[in-house]
Amino acid sequence: MENNKQMRTWLDDLNLDHPLVIAGPCSAETEEQVLKIAHELKNTDVNYYRAGIWKPRTRPGNFEGVGALGLKWLQKVKAETGLKTATEVANRNHVELALEHDIDLLWIGARSTVSPFIVQEIADALEGTDKIVLVKNPVNPDLALWLGAIERLSSANIKNLGVIHRGFSTYEKSKYRNNPEWQIAIELQTRFPDLPLINDPSHITGKRDMIFDVSQTALDLNFDGLMIETHFDPDNAWSDAAQQVTPKALVGIMEDLKIRKESDPEAQYNTDLNHLRAQIDVVDNQIIDLLGKRMKAADGIGALKKQKNVAVLQSKRWNEILGKMVLDGDEKGLSEEFILRLFKAIHQESINHQEAVING
Numbered sequence: 001m002e003n004n005k006q007m008r009t010w011l012d013d014l015n016l017d018h019p020l021v022i023a024g025p026c027s028a029e030t031e032e033q034v035l036k037i038a039h040e041l042k043n044t045d046v047n048y049y050r051a052g053i054w055k056p057r058t059r060p061g062n063f064e065g066v067g068a069l070g071l072k073w074l075q076k077v078k079a080e081t082g083l084k085t086a087t088e089v090a091n092r093n094h095v096e097l098a099l100e101h102d103i104d105l106l107w108i109g110a111r112s113t114v115s116p117f118i119v120q121e122i123a124d125a126l127e128g129t130d131k132i133v134l135v136k137n138p139v140n141p142d143l144a145l146w147l148g149a150i151e152r153l154s155s156a157n158i159k160n161l162g163v164i165h166r167g168f169s170t171y172e173k174s175k176y177r178n179n180p181e182w183q184i185a186i187e188l189q190t191r192f193p194d195l196p197l198i199n200d201p202s203h204i205t206g207k208r209d210m211i212f213d214v215s216q217t218a219l220d221l222n223f224d225g226l227m228i229e230t231h232f233d234p235d236n237a238w239s240d241a242a243q244q245v246t247p248k249a250l251v252g253i254m255e256d257l258k259i260r261k262e263s264d265p266e267a268q269y270n271t272d273l274n275h276l277r278a279q280i281d282v283v284d285n286q287i288i289d290l291l292g293k294r295m296k297a298a299d300g301i302g303a304l305k306k307q308k309n310v311a312v313l314q315s316k317r318w319n320e321i322l323g324k325m326v327l328d329g330d331e332k333g334l335s336e337e338f339i340l341r342l343f344k345a346i347h348q349e350s351i352n353h354q355e356a357v358i359n360g
């Protein structure tokens, strides 16, 4: 696959002509289950076979994994199918056992990335390894924790690193199990452009019928690969049943995904693209100018209210403005959600300006 990374990574060394695919069950359940799924994935685009051996569950009382026994089953997978193997590690003991059983790719789960103590313990246990190590984003939308985990692994001289975007938990109701918050993954990619970035639509959506759309969005955003939970009998899986797909469905998803190129050398395409980008730059500057003007007016309002000792927030007027903006926005093809978010941010900045004048 073409990509815009500056340095050659473990991913380039795989020389794939499609996005990286990591697939396999959420959890290893029995030897037969692990081997059956692996055989069904054998002659597909799947590059790494995943299975959770130690399962971190938010609440106790659920299936917590088969433990080290499952590593033997993964070794059998490699011997019988040639698929490389992947599992989650959450402490030094897991790392040592996984390395002993020659697991090819280890990942740090979302509940571990939140803890610098755990990440440091894993980094120390993996010091200098040439295995591939992927870091899932932390459960909560905190970019610094994610970056910190990568830095700890990097400082432990672990070279074959990558990240997995699996979405973020939220108190707000959402159609996702874990909100994608794509901008956080994109920000991480901007900070570490050479790190392979894998999307995990299974844990983002929590529902198998939404996996295709999230996978397509990820590829449109230049993600390097996908991790998709796969089981021959998803409904009866011992964990994450609603989000697993059959091997056949996985192959269908991979066939239907549109794989877009990073760029195209054709001259007319580049001329048109540059032209549109220049337009966007001009409009962005205009937006900043206009926002500056709007805040100047807010400063003026602040001064008037100060003279008359009137409160900053007048919610009736604000609700009227918002309602009108949603309607106007709709006419221009802008979603209600976007308009509300945009104008809430603008309104907050206006309030800050007025407050500064009143209290200044």
Ligand code: PEP
Pocket: 026, 052, 056, 108, 109, 110, 111, 136, 166, 203
């Ligand atoms: C998993 O991949 O099965 C898993 C537990 O994921 P996460 O750490 O993203 O919740």
Ligand code: MN
Pocket: 026, 027, 229, 239, 240
């Ligand atoms: Mn899972």
